[in-house]
Amino acid sequence: MSITDDEMLEVFVQESREHLENLEPDLLTLEETPTDKDTINRIFRCVHSLKGTSGFFGLDNISNLAHAMENLMSLVRDEKIVLNSAMLYVLLAVKDNLIIMVHDPPG
Secondary structure (H helix, E strand, C coil): CCHHHHHHHHHHHHHHHHHHHHHHHHHHHHHHCCCCHHHHHHHHHHHHHHHHHHHHCCCHHHHHHHHHHHHHHHHHHCCCCCCCHHHHHHHHHHHHHHHHHHHCCCC
């Protein structure tokens, strides 16, 4: 990677950390109000962005995990399913794994 690529990757890491930190309160909001459209859309946009940007950098593990979360949130957003506590538990675990993966991407 050139210095420019390293700098871009660092921006990705910083922005992704910020997005992921905001996921937990949003996920916990859905525990109380699982159909809150604003929160659902915020979560969806966050993981959609993470999926796309990590894919740009070739960080397939991050992209694939974010894609799985995006797919679930798409079903929720389209009102095909309603989140329950088990799903929220899994989403919180996915968020924790994404944080670990973003913290130290291969470079």
